Amino acid sequence: MPTLSTQVLVIGGGATGLGIAWDAALRGLKVILLEQGDLAQGTSGRYHGLLHSGGRYVTSDPHSARDCARENAILRRIIPAAIEDTGGLFVSTPADPPQFADRWLEACGRCNVPAQEITPAQALRREPMLNPRISRAFYVNDASLNSFHLLHALTESVRSSGCQVLLWHQVVALLIARQAVVGARVRPLAQGEEFSILADVVVNATGPWTAAVAALAGLHIPLTLGKGTLIAMASRVVNTVINRCKPPSDGDIIVPVDTVNVLGTTDVPVSSPEQRSIEPWEIDLLLAEGEILIPSLSQYRPLRAWAGIRPLYRPQEVEAINNRSITRGHIILDHAENDSLGGLISVFGGKLTTFRLMAEQTVDLICRRLGIRSPSLTAETPLQPGHRRHYSLPARLTSIESARATGHPDLLCECEVVSKGEVLTALQGGDVAELADLMRDLRLGMGPCQGTFCAYRAAAVLAEVGAGAQTPQQALHAFASERSRGLSPLAWGTTLRQMALQHRVYVDLLHAEVTD
Ligand SMILES: Cc1cc2nc3c(=O)[nH]c(=O)nc-3n(C[C@H](O)[C@H](O)[C@H](O)COP(=O)(O)OP(=O)(O)OC[C@H]3O[C@@H](n4cnc5c(N)ncnc54)[C@H](O)[C@@H]3O)c2cc1C
Incomplete structure (x- = not known):
């Protein structure tokens, strides 16, 4: 069986894995990334498309809110071509708790999430299809982020620094020697024979598949999976991201993405990353909640529905009433510390908006493990838009x-x-x-x-x-x-x-x- 070798082997070609490969390549490390499908075939291609301002998490998860606010500013600087600066509104409809708006605004201040109150009339001038009965409105830095574009740009940057991104290559086994993961066995899914890759460090960045890949090394990661369903409406009824001003819940956001508006989302516990079938009640709920924001929504055509799966970390000591009460922050597990198995790091959770931060922290850890002193350059390095013509x-x-x-x-x-x-x-x-x-x-x-x-x-x-x-x-x-x-x-x-x-x-x- 042929064998390749590298310093860093990244498993998973979503935003997290590609971000890690990009950060490591910029620091001069030799990297190979393996993705079992196409770019953006996992959660990174099945999301709302929101570049978070942080506003959604200020009351429920202030740490994530601060991360989102900081990364929002950085991504606007380094990859403007993937971002449409739609702006965002948080609005209080008659169905939302009126006292929440003041609490929310205060929390924005504490989390450094810029938010400015505007009058309902100003909000309606900006978005005439909005519910005319809104009582409060706040402008935030939400935007829409084209993940297909981002992932292509990351791939090209990784490849242009001499590292490899292999699509349609699945990791089927982890190689273990002397209490450490030392590489992986790889199955090309398009054509060719299985081969092995030896690596100093293996990173498991497989999103909802994280527990399955860790299990290849006999490890247990306590993940709960949450399915979120989304609907694309065939037209752009609104051009600004619209959020309900209330604690995060089902069906509380509309995001303009390219030619469509995306309504989201639900949070349903599922037992596997492949369990993406959509229940009729989810569609009914998203359309009904969407109508609270846009009363004429039912006149527009729903174009297509899809679902993405969130990996939520829930060790035994974490008590949670439901999936929404589990942190949406990211987790980096060094299995040398957690499970006495060296050579393997798992990184998951977080938001697409925070992929760069997750990558920076993961590669910092890799560098410490390899005894390399080299700072992350990603916050200051513009990502060149992919050479392919993406949607405009x-x-x-x-x-x-x-x-x-x-x-x-x-x-x-x-x-x-x-x-x-x-x-x-x-x-x-x-x-x-x-x-x-x-x-x-x-x-x-x-x-x-x-x-x-x-x-x-x-x-x-x-x-x-x-x-x-x-x-x-x-x-x-x-x-x-x-x-x-x-x-x-x-x-x-x-x-x-x-x-x-x-x-x-x-x-x-x-x-x-x-x-x-
Ligand atoms: C419904 C929903 C809506 C969301 N909306 C937003 C939003 O609006 N804004 C935001 O910032 N975040 C959002 N998120 C979160 C965001 O989508 C994720 O945080 C992000 O996409 C995760 O990227 P990832 O690379 O970790 O995982 P993924 O994108 O899932 O990538 C993991 C990759 O690993 C690959 N893989 C798995 N097993 C193997 C193997 N054995 N060998 C090789 N490859 C393998 C998979 O094919 C997959 O491509 C949303 C999430 C969901 C579920």
Whole structure:
């Protein structure tokens, strides 16, 4: 079996793992990162899209609130291209406890979370669809953060410093010698034979899979998993992040992300990271709570639903009434101290907003373990936006206009304005194994038709250039089934008609199987 070696082996290509690889690479360490799927296939691609101001945690988790406020400012500086500065509002609706607003504002002051009270009339001028019966409104530094863009930029920075990011590579065993983890056995999921990687330090940054990966070394991490469901509305009803001014609870936020508004979220205990099916009550609740903020919400089309899983650390001594009362702060476990097993660090929890801080603290620990003195550079190093063209409607419309002047723009996805040229450029990167990778890279198939017309065209392009390991039928089956999973919980009205049309195209015309 071939063997590679490195100083730091990171398992997990979400924001946390890539942040750690980036920080370590900037300090001159040799790093290999392994991700079992595509970038952003885990929680980092299944979140609200909120760059937290910290406002959501000032009363329930002040430590996380302070971390978010600090990191918000840093990320705006180092990766502005991934952030849309939407601003955020906390509003008191008639359904919210009126005395909470003053308590919340005081807590913002204590946590250094900038918040400024504005009048309800000013809030309504900014967001005319808001509930006109709001009694208080506060402006905060919330924004929306495109994680697909961020993760591509991190990957390119890691690779450009000579380190490796291997997608579609799964860790199937941890190698242990003399009371320490010394590496991992790796299974390439696209093609190739299993191999081993020896490392001075192995970092387990696998989000909700953390306990499963630690179990490969015989360790037990007491994790509770919480599923959060989200709904994308097909239009941007609001352009500012809107939060309810009350203690964090289900369905209390709307985030504008690219072309949609995301409603979130729930918190349901689940027993595995794969348990992401969505219950009808979650949809009812999110839409009903959303209407408290935007009374006309039911007139808009819900486009798609999905769920992400939070890993919540709950050792026996922590008493918790429910998942929401467990800390949303991050945890770094040095298993040498915790379990007398050297060479392995697990890092999980926190927010996408705090990924850089988590990375800095983890690599500080790695450096101490390796006897290296080298400070983190990430807070001051701009992250170059990935070379791939990520979603920007104006940029895409401009490029289509110029293509139209010279001939046919060759659109594959009309809803999200994705051309064949953009797909071919994405394929050149070599990381595309399935159609869903193009969706995460380019938003192909994310628009109102949910892939009905673009997926088979893109499958044809994949087959034409021989990209990915799937046949066009397999590619279509996988893509259409995944889309269908997100549409099924919303199967009424326009969405139901869309699903019927999609069924006609895929099953009746193209004879592709679709399961959900
Ligand atoms: C519903 C929901 C909404 C959220 N909203 C927000 C928000 O608005 N703002 C915010 O800041 N934070 C938000 N968060 C939190 C945020 O999404 C997470 O903190 C962050 O994405 C975690 O990133 P991660 O890298 O730790 O985990 P992940 O993104 O889950 O990455 C772990 C990776 O490990 C890989 N992996 C697992 N096992 C293996 C293996 N054996 N071999 C190789 N790879 C493996 C997985 O494929 C996965 O890609 C939200 C979380 C949830 C659940």
